[in-house]
Amino acid sequence: MKIKIYGIRDEERPIAEAWAKKHSVEISLTEQPLTKDTVEEAKGFDGVSNSQIFPLDKEVYPLLKLFGIKQIAQRSAGYDMYDLELASANNIIISNVPSYSPESIAEYTVMVAMTLVRQFEGIRQHVSEQNFAWVPSIRGRVLGDMTIAVIGVGRIGKIVAKIFKGFGCRVVGYEIDPDNRIPDIVDYRNSVEEAVKDADIVTLHMYPSDFNYHQFNAEMFAQFKKGAILMNMARGVLVDTADLLDALDSGQLSAAGIDTYEAEGPYVPKNCQGKAIEDQLFKRLLDHEKVIYTPHTAFYTDEAVKNLVEGGLNAAKEVIESGTTSNRVN
Structure with a gap:
Protein backbone atom coordinates (compact mmCIF):
# COMPACT_ATOMS: atom_id res chain seq x y z
CA MET A 1 0.00 0.00 0.00
CA LYS A 2 1.34 3.42 -1.01
CA ILE A 3 0.01 6.78 0.21
CA LYS A 4 1.10 10.19 -1.06
CA ILE A 5 1.09 12.84 1.69
CA TYR A 6 0.78 16.47 0.60
CA GLY A 7 1.30 19.60 2.68
CA ILE A 8 3.39 17.87 5.34
CA ARG A 9 5.10 20.03 7.95
CA ASP A 10 8.41 19.10 9.57
CA GLU A 11 6.76 18.41 12.91
CA GLU A 12 4.35 15.97 11.26
CA ARG A 13 7.01 13.89 9.50
CA PRO A 14 8.02 11.66 12.44
CA ILE A 15 4.35 11.02 13.27
CA ALA A 16 3.60 9.96 9.68
CA GLU A 17 6.74 7.85 9.48
CA ALA A 18 5.95 6.06 12.75
CA TRP A 19 2.41 5.38 11.54
CA ALA A 20 3.68 4.02 8.22
CA LYS A 21 6.13 1.70 9.95
CA LYS A 22 3.45 0.42 12.32
CA HIS A 23 1.02 -0.33 9.46
CA SER A 24 3.60 -1.47 6.88
CA VAL A 25 2.55 1.26 4.45
CA GLU A 26 4.87 3.03 2.04
CA ILE A 27 4.53 6.80 2.17
CA SER A 28 5.93 9.70 0.16
CA LEU A 29 6.01 13.12 1.80
CA THR A 30 6.03 16.56 0.23
CA GLU A 31 5.69 20.03 1.72
CA GLN A 32 3.93 21.15 -1.46
CA PRO A 33 0.13 21.48 -1.47
CA LEU A 34 -2.05 19.36 -3.74
CA THR A 35 -2.63 21.42 -6.89
CA LYS A 36 -2.99 20.90 -10.63
CA ASP A 37 0.80 21.34 -10.82
CA THR A 38 1.66 18.75 -8.15
CA VAL A 39 -1.06 16.15 -8.66
CA GLU A 40 1.19 14.17 -11.05
CA GLU A 41 3.26 13.19 -8.00
CA ALA A 42 0.31 11.04 -6.86
CA LYS A 43 0.55 8.79 -9.92
CA GLY A 44 1.32 5.24 -8.85
CA PHE A 45 -0.08 5.67 -5.34
CA ASP A 46 -3.17 4.08 -3.83
CA GLY A 47 -4.34 7.06 -1.81
CA VAL A 48 -3.75 10.68 -0.88
CA SER A 49 -3.52 12.40 2.49
CA ASN A 50 -3.83 16.16 2.31
CA SER A 51 -3.86 19.32 4.40
CA GLN A 52 -5.69 21.71 2.09
CA ILE A 53 -6.15 25.32 3.19
CA PHE A 54 -7.46 26.88 -0.04
CA PRO A 55 -9.93 25.66 -2.68
CA LEU A 56 -8.64 22.62 -4.53
CA ASP A 57 -8.07 23.12 -8.26
CA LYS A 58 -10.97 21.58 -10.18
CA GLU A 59 -8.54 19.89 -12.56
CA VAL A 60 -7.26 17.68 -9.71
CA TYR A 61 -10.38 15.52 -9.35
CA PRO A 62 -10.46 13.95 -12.83
CA LEU A 63 -6.68 13.48 -12.76
CA LEU A 64 -6.87 11.53 -9.50
CA LYS A 65 -9.62 9.40 -11.02
CA LEU A 66 -7.38 8.79 -14.05
CA PHE A 67 -4.61 7.67 -11.70
CA GLY A 68 -6.97 5.19 -10.03
CA ILE A 69 -7.06 7.07 -6.73
CA LYS A 70 -10.43 6.92 -5.01
CA GLN A 71 -10.02 9.28 -2.07
CA ILE A 72 -8.50 12.40 -0.55
CA ALA A 73 -8.06 12.19 3.22
CA GLN A 74 -8.11 15.73 4.61
CA ARG A 75 -6.13 16.23 7.82
CA SER A 76 -8.58 18.65 9.45
CA ALA A 77 -12.20 18.81 10.53
CA GLY A 78 -13.00 21.46 7.90
CA TYR A 79 -13.54 20.34 4.32
CA ASP A 80 -15.10 23.41 2.68
CA MET A 81 -12.05 23.71 0.43
CA TYR A 82 -13.32 20.75 -1.62
CA ASP A 83 -16.01 20.66 -4.28
CA LEU A 84 -17.92 17.65 -2.96
CA GLU A 85 -20.17 17.32 -6.01
CA LEU A 86 -17.20 17.32 -8.36
CA ALA A 87 -15.38 14.85 -6.14
CA SER A 88 -18.37 12.49 -6.16
CA ALA A 89 -18.72 12.84 -9.93
CA ASN A 90 -15.17 11.56 -10.21
CA ASN A 91 -15.69 8.77 -7.65
CA ILE A 92 -13.40 10.50 -5.17
CA ILE A 93 -14.23 10.06 -1.48
CA ILE A 94 -13.41 13.10 0.64
CA SER A 95 -12.86 12.37 4.32
CA ASN A 96 -11.98 14.54 7.29
CA VAL A 97 -10.88 14.12 10.91
CA PRO A 98 -14.05 15.25 12.69
CA SER A 99 -12.72 14.99 16.23
CA TYR A 100 -9.00 15.31 16.91
CA SER A 101 -8.89 17.33 20.13
CA THR A 294 -4.27 34.40 16.18
CA PRO A 295 -3.31 32.42 13.04
CA HIS A 296 -5.63 29.40 13.24
CA THR A 297 -3.82 28.09 16.31
CA ALA A 298 -6.76 27.20 18.56
CA PHE A 299 -6.34 23.54 17.63
CA TYR A 300 -2.54 23.59 17.85
CA THR A 301 -1.49 21.18 20.61
CA ASP A 302 0.67 18.06 20.71
CA GLU A 303 -2.41 15.85 20.92
CA ALA A 304 -4.19 17.54 18.03
CA VAL A 305 -1.25 17.38 15.61
CA LYS A 306 -0.75 13.65 16.29
CA ASN A 307 -4.45 12.86 15.99
CA LEU A 308 -4.80 14.82 12.73
CA VAL A 309 -1.90 13.07 11.01
CA GLU A 310 -2.92 9.62 12.17
CA GLY A 311 -6.63 10.29 11.59
CA GLY A 312 -6.05 11.29 7.97
CA LEU A 313 -3.84 8.29 7.28
CA ASN A 314 -6.26 5.91 8.97
CA ALA A 315 -9.07 7.18 6.74
CA ALA A 316 -6.92 6.81 3.62
CA LYS A 317 -6.02 3.25 4.56
CA GLU A 318 -9.65 2.43 5.34
CA VAL A 319 -10.84 3.56 1.91
CA ILE A 320 -8.06 1.65 0.14
CA GLU A 321 -8.92 -1.54 2.03
CA SER A 322 -12.72 -1.37 2.22
CA GLY A 323 -13.86 1.17 -0.36
CA THR A 324 -15.19 3.67 2.16
CA THR A 325 -14.61 5.25 5.56
CA SER A 326 -16.79 6.32 8.45
CA ASN A 327 -15.26 9.81 8.09
CA ARG A 328 -16.35 10.41 4.51
CA VAL A 329 -18.15 13.72 3.94
CA ASN A 330 -19.53 13.24 0.41
Whole structure:
Protein backbone atom coordinates (compact mmCIF):
# COMPACT_ATOMS: atom_id res chain seq x y z
CA MET A 1 0.00 0.00 0.00
CA LYS A 2 1.34 3.42 -1.01
CA ILE A 3 0.01 6.78 0.21
CA LYS A 4 1.10 10.19 -1.06
CA ILE A 5 1.09 12.84 1.69
CA TYR A 6 0.78 16.47 0.60
CA GLY A 7 1.30 19.60 2.68
CA ILE A 8 3.39 17.87 5.34
CA ARG A 9 5.10 20.03 7.95
CA ASP A 10 8.41 19.10 9.57
CA GLU A 11 6.76 18.41 12.91
CA GLU A 12 4.35 15.97 11.26
CA ARG A 13 7.01 13.89 9.50
CA PRO A 14 8.02 11.66 12.44
CA ILE A 15 4.35 11.02 13.27
CA ALA A 16 3.60 9.96 9.68
CA GLU A 17 6.74 7.85 9.48
CA ALA A 18 5.95 6.06 12.75
CA TRP A 19 2.41 5.38 11.54
CA ALA A 20 3.68 4.02 8.22
CA LYS A 21 6.13 1.70 9.95
CA LYS A 22 3.45 0.42 12.32
CA HIS A 23 1.02 -0.33 9.46
CA SER A 24 3.60 -1.47 6.88
CA VAL A 25 2.55 1.26 4.45
CA GLU A 26 4.87 3.03 2.04
CA ILE A 27 4.53 6.80 2.17
CA SER A 28 5.93 9.70 0.16
CA LEU A 29 6.01 13.12 1.80
CA THR A 30 6.03 16.56 0.23
CA GLU A 31 5.69 20.03 1.72
CA GLN A 32 3.93 21.15 -1.46
CA PRO A 33 0.13 21.48 -1.47
CA LEU A 34 -2.05 19.36 -3.74
CA THR A 35 -2.63 21.42 -6.89
CA LYS A 36 -2.99 20.90 -10.63
CA ASP A 37 0.80 21.34 -10.82
CA THR A 38 1.66 18.75 -8.15
CA VAL A 39 -1.06 16.15 -8.66
CA GLU A 40 1.19 14.17 -11.05
CA GLU A 41 3.26 13.19 -8.00
CA ALA A 42 0.31 11.04 -6.86
CA LYS A 43 0.55 8.79 -9.92
CA GLY A 44 1.32 5.24 -8.85
CA PHE A 45 -0.08 5.67 -5.34
CA ASP A 46 -3.17 4.08 -3.83
CA GLY A 47 -4.34 7.06 -1.81
CA VAL A 48 -3.75 10.68 -0.88
CA SER A 49 -3.52 12.40 2.49
CA ASN A 50 -3.83 16.16 2.31
CA SER A 51 -3.86 19.32 4.40
CA GLN A 52 -5.69 21.71 2.09
CA ILE A 53 -6.15 25.32 3.19
CA PHE A 54 -7.46 26.88 -0.04
CA PRO A 55 -9.93 25.66 -2.68
CA LEU A 56 -8.64 22.62 -4.53
CA ASP A 57 -8.07 23.12 -8.26
CA LYS A 58 -10.97 21.58 -10.18
CA GLU A 59 -8.54 19.89 -12.56
CA VAL A 60 -7.26 17.68 -9.71
CA TYR A 61 -10.38 15.52 -9.35
CA PRO A 62 -10.46 13.95 -12.83
CA LEU A 63 -6.68 13.48 -12.76
CA LEU A 64 -6.87 11.53 -9.50
CA LYS A 65 -9.62 9.40 -11.02
CA LEU A 66 -7.38 8.79 -14.05
CA PHE A 67 -4.61 7.67 -11.70
CA GLY A 68 -6.97 5.19 -10.03
CA ILE A 69 -7.06 7.07 -6.73
CA LYS A 70 -10.43 6.92 -5.01
CA GLN A 71 -10.02 9.28 -2.07
CA ILE A 72 -8.50 12.40 -0.55
CA ALA A 73 -8.06 12.19 3.22
CA GLN A 74 -8.11 15.73 4.61
CA ARG A 75 -6.13 16.23 7.82
CA SER A 76 -8.58 18.65 9.45
CA ALA A 77 -12.20 18.81 10.53
CA GLY A 78 -13.00 21.46 7.90
CA TYR A 79 -13.54 20.34 4.32
CA ASP A 80 -15.10 23.41 2.68
CA MET A 81 -12.05 23.71 0.43
CA TYR A 82 -13.32 20.75 -1.62
CA ASP A 83 -16.01 20.66 -4.28
CA LEU A 84 -17.92 17.65 -2.96
CA GLU A 85 -20.17 17.32 -6.01
CA LEU A 86 -17.20 17.32 -8.36
CA ALA A 87 -15.38 14.85 -6.14
CA SER A 88 -18.37 12.49 -6.16
CA ALA A 89 -18.72 12.84 -9.93
CA ASN A 90 -15.17 11.56 -10.21
CA ASN A 91 -15.69 8.77 -7.65
CA ILE A 92 -13.40 10.50 -5.17
CA ILE A 93 -14.23 10.06 -1.48
CA ILE A 94 -13.41 13.10 0.64
CA SER A 95 -12.86 12.37 4.32
CA ASN A 96 -11.98 14.54 7.29
CA VAL A 97 -10.88 14.12 10.91
CA PRO A 98 -14.05 15.25 12.69
CA SER A 99 -12.72 14.99 16.23
CA TYR A 100 -9.00 15.31 16.91
CA SER A 101 -8.89 17.33 20.13
CA PRO A 102 -12.03 19.35 20.83
CA GLU A 103 -10.59 20.18 24.26
CA SER A 104 -7.72 22.08 22.59
CA ILE A 105 -10.06 24.46 20.78
CA ALA A 106 -12.46 24.81 23.69
CA GLU A 107 -9.73 25.67 26.19
CA TYR A 108 -8.20 28.16 23.76
CA THR A 109 -11.57 29.83 23.25
CA VAL A 110 -12.02 30.40 26.96
CA MET A 111 -8.40 31.55 27.36
CA VAL A 112 -8.76 34.26 24.70
CA ALA A 113 -12.16 35.28 26.08
CA MET A 114 -10.67 35.76 29.54
CA THR A 115 -7.78 37.74 28.03
CA LEU A 116 -10.33 40.13 26.50
CA VAL A 117 -12.56 40.31 29.57
CA ARG A 118 -9.62 41.14 31.86
CA GLN A 119 -8.04 43.63 29.40
CA PHE A 120 -4.82 41.63 29.52
CA GLU A 121 -3.42 42.94 26.25
CA GLY A 122 -3.86 46.52 27.47
CA ILE A 123 -2.23 45.70 30.79
CA ARG A 124 0.77 44.15 29.06
CA GLN A 125 1.08 47.20 26.80
CA HIS A 126 1.04 49.52 29.81
CA VAL A 127 3.68 47.43 31.57
CA SER A 128 5.91 47.50 28.47
CA GLU A 129 5.73 51.31 28.73
CA GLN A 130 6.45 51.20 32.49
CA ASN A 131 2.98 52.57 33.12
CA PHE A 132 1.85 50.85 36.33
CA ALA A 133 -1.17 53.04 37.02
CA TRP A 134 -4.64 51.68 37.66
CA VAL A 135 -6.93 53.27 35.08
CA PRO A 136 -10.41 52.35 33.80
CA SER A 137 -9.10 51.32 30.37
CA ILE A 138 -7.48 48.21 31.92
CA ARG A 139 -10.23 47.43 34.41
CA GLY A 140 -11.78 44.02 33.79
CA ARG A 141 -15.00 42.25 34.60
CA VAL A 142 -15.90 39.05 36.42
CA LEU A 143 -16.42 36.24 33.93
CA GLY A 144 -18.91 34.43 36.15
CA ASP A 145 -21.29 37.38 36.02
CA MET A 146 -21.61 37.09 32.24
CA THR A 147 -24.02 35.40 29.85
CA ILE A 148 -22.33 33.30 27.16
CA ALA A 149 -24.02 32.38 23.88
CA VAL A 150 -22.60 29.22 22.30
CA ILE A 151 -23.62 29.01 18.64
CA GLY A 152 -23.15 25.37 17.64
CA VAL A 153 -23.18 22.99 20.60
CA GLY A 154 -21.36 20.06 19.00
CA ARG A 155 -18.11 18.36 20.00
CA ILE A 156 -16.30 21.63 20.68
CA GLY A 157 -19.27 23.78 21.70
CA LYS A 158 -20.27 21.33 24.43
CA ILE A 159 -16.86 21.57 26.10
CA VAL A 160 -16.84 25.36 25.75
CA ALA A 161 -20.26 25.51 27.42
CA LYS A 162 -19.13 23.25 30.27
CA ILE A 163 -16.01 25.31 30.95
CA PHE A 164 -17.88 28.61 30.99
CA LYS A 165 -20.55 27.03 33.22
CA GLY A 166 -17.78 26.02 35.58
CA PHE A 167 -16.90 29.69 36.03
CA GLY A 168 -20.49 30.38 37.04
CA CYS A 169 -21.59 31.84 33.71
CA ARG A 170 -25.13 31.65 32.43
CA VAL A 171 -24.87 29.72 29.15
CA VAL A 172 -27.44 30.02 26.37
CA GLY A 173 -27.09 28.45 22.97
CA TYR A 174 -28.38 27.57 19.55
CA GLU A 175 -28.03 24.10 18.06
CA ILE A 176 -29.90 22.64 15.09
CA ASP A 177 -29.24 18.98 16.02
CA PRO A 178 -31.29 17.93 19.07
CA ASP A 179 -28.89 15.03 19.69
CA ASN A 180 -26.10 17.49 20.51
CA ARG A 181 -28.06 19.27 23.22
CA ILE A 182 -27.04 19.34 26.90
CA PRO A 183 -30.04 20.97 28.60
CA ASP A 184 -28.53 20.66 32.08
CA ILE A 185 -25.81 23.14 31.03
CA VAL A 186 -27.18 25.17 28.10
CA ASP A 187 -30.45 27.09 27.96
CA TYR A 188 -31.41 26.72 24.31
CA ARG A 189 -32.97 29.35 22.08
CA ASN A 190 -35.00 28.87 18.89
CA SER A 191 -32.81 31.10 16.74
CA VAL A 192 -29.32 32.56 16.63
CA GLU A 193 -30.83 36.04 17.03
CA GLU A 194 -32.57 35.00 20.26
CA ALA A 195 -29.38 33.45 21.58
CA VAL A 196 -27.14 36.48 20.99
CA LYS A 197 -29.44 39.31 22.08
CA ASP A 198 -28.62 39.17 25.81
CA ALA A 199 -25.14 37.62 25.64
CA ASP A 200 -21.99 39.31 26.86
CA ILE A 201 -19.85 36.87 24.85
CA VAL A 202 -20.92 35.11 21.64
CA THR A 203 -18.72 32.19 20.62
CA LEU A 204 -19.03 30.40 17.27
CA HIS A 205 -18.51 26.65 16.85
CA MET A 206 -20.17 25.75 13.55
CA TYR A 207 -19.13 24.15 10.30
CA PRO A 208 -19.45 26.48 7.30
CA SER A 209 -22.26 25.96 4.82
CA ASP A 210 -24.19 27.81 2.15
CA PHE A 211 -26.64 28.82 4.88
CA ASN A 212 -24.20 30.45 7.30
CA TYR A 213 -21.73 32.18 4.97
CA HIS A 214 -21.25 35.67 6.46
CA GLN A 215 -24.13 34.94 8.83
CA PHE A 216 -22.42 37.21 11.34
CA ASN A 217 -22.70 40.49 9.47
CA ALA A 218 -23.92 44.02 10.17
CA GLU A 219 -27.52 42.88 10.44
CA MET A 220 -26.64 40.17 12.94
CA PHE A 221 -24.30 42.40 14.95
CA ALA A 222 -27.17 44.87 15.33
CA GLN A 223 -29.00 42.10 17.24
CA PHE A 224 -26.13 41.74 19.73
CA LYS A 225 -26.19 43.30 23.17
CA LYS A 226 -24.24 46.56 22.92
CA GLY A 227 -20.64 46.02 24.03
CA ALA A 228 -20.68 42.26 23.51
CA ILE A 229 -17.57 40.25 22.60
CA LEU A 230 -17.43 37.99 19.54
CA MET A 231 -15.28 34.84 19.53
CA ASN A 232 -14.63 32.95 16.28
CA MET A 233 -12.48 29.86 16.66
CA ALA A 234 -14.48 28.02 13.99
CA ARG A 235 -14.28 29.09 10.33
CA GLY A 236 -13.49 32.52 8.93
CA VAL A 237 -16.34 32.59 6.41
CA LEU A 238 -18.92 32.67 9.20
CA VAL A 239 -18.01 36.33 9.82
CA ASP A 240 -18.15 39.30 7.47
CA THR A 241 -14.84 40.82 8.54
CA ALA A 242 -15.56 44.31 7.22
CA ASP A 243 -18.86 44.41 9.11
CA LEU A 244 -17.13 43.11 12.25
CA LEU A 245 -14.56 45.90 12.14
CA ASP A 246 -17.33 48.46 11.62
CA ALA A 247 -19.20 47.07 14.64
CA LEU A 248 -16.04 47.37 16.73
CA ASP A 249 -15.43 50.92 15.52
CA SER A 250 -18.98 51.97 16.34
CA GLY A 251 -18.88 50.43 19.81
CA GLN A 252 -21.66 47.94 19.06
CA LEU A 253 -19.08 45.28 19.90
CA SER A 254 -16.39 45.90 22.49
CA ALA A 255 -13.87 43.28 21.38
CA ALA A 256 -13.30 40.19 19.26
CA GLY A 257 -11.16 37.08 19.49
CA ILE A 258 -10.51 35.87 15.94
CA ASP A 259 -8.56 32.70 15.20
CA THR A 260 -9.84 32.19 11.65
CA TYR A 261 -9.90 34.88 8.97
CA GLU A 262 -12.06 34.34 5.89
CA ALA A 263 -9.21 34.92 3.38
CA GLU A 264 -6.28 33.57 5.40
CA GLY A 265 -5.06 31.15 2.72
CA PRO A 266 -2.17 33.29 1.35
CA TYR A 267 -0.82 33.93 4.86
CA VAL A 268 -1.61 31.00 7.16
CA PRO A 269 0.32 28.97 8.13
CA LYS A 270 3.32 30.81 6.68
CA ASN A 271 6.15 32.96 8.02
CA CYS A 272 5.47 36.38 6.50
CA GLN A 273 8.12 38.31 8.42
CA GLY A 274 9.43 41.23 6.38
CA LYS A 275 6.68 40.87 3.77
CA ALA A 276 3.94 43.39 3.11
CA ILE A 277 0.38 42.34 3.88
CA GLU A 278 -1.40 43.10 0.61
CA ASP A 279 -4.86 42.19 1.91
CA GLN A 280 -5.94 45.52 3.39
CA LEU A 281 -8.92 44.01 5.21
CA PHE A 282 -6.63 41.49 6.90
CA LYS A 283 -4.24 44.30 7.81
CA ARG A 284 -7.10 46.25 9.41
CA LEU A 285 -7.96 43.17 11.44
CA LEU A 286 -4.35 42.69 12.54
CA ASP A 287 -3.96 46.33 13.53
CA HIS A 288 -7.28 46.77 15.32
CA GLU A 289 -6.81 47.53 19.00
CA LYS A 290 -10.01 45.72 19.98
CA VAL A 291 -9.07 42.44 18.25
CA ILE A 292 -6.94 39.55 19.42
CA TYR A 293 -6.06 37.75 16.20
CA THR A 294 -4.27 34.40 16.18
CA PRO A 295 -3.31 32.42 13.04
CA HIS A 296 -5.63 29.40 13.24
CA THR A 297 -3.82 28.09 16.31
CA ALA A 298 -6.76 27.20 18.56
CA PHE A 299 -6.34 23.54 17.63
CA TYR A 300 -2.54 23.59 17.85
CA THR A 301 -1.49 21.18 20.61
CA ASP A 302 0.67 18.06 20.71
CA GLU A 303 -2.41 15.85 20.92
CA ALA A 304 -4.19 17.54 18.03
CA VAL A 305 -1.25 17.38 15.61
CA LYS A 306 -0.75 13.65 16.29
CA ASN A 307 -4.45 12.86 15.99
CA LEU A 308 -4.80 14.82 12.73
CA VAL A 309 -1.90 13.07 11.01
CA GLU A 310 -2.92 9.62 12.17
CA GLY A 311 -6.63 10.29 11.59
CA GLY A 312 -6.05 11.29 7.97
CA LEU A 313 -3.84 8.29 7.28
CA ASN A 314 -6.26 5.91 8.97
CA ALA A 315 -9.07 7.18 6.74
CA ALA A 316 -6.92 6.81 3.62
CA LYS A 317 -6.02 3.25 4.56
CA GLU A 318 -9.65 2.43 5.34
CA VAL A 319 -10.84 3.56 1.91
CA ILE A 320 -8.06 1.65 0.14
CA GLU A 321 -8.92 -1.54 2.03
CA SER A 322 -12.72 -1.37 2.22
CA GLY A 323 -13.86 1.17 -0.36
CA THR A 324 -15.19 3.67 2.16
CA THR A 325 -14.61 5.25 5.56
CA SER A 326 -16.79 6.32 8.45
CA ASN A 327 -15.26 9.81 8.09
CA ARG A 328 -16.35 10.41 4.51
CA VAL A 329 -18.15 13.72 3.94
CA ASN A 330 -19.53 13.24 0.41
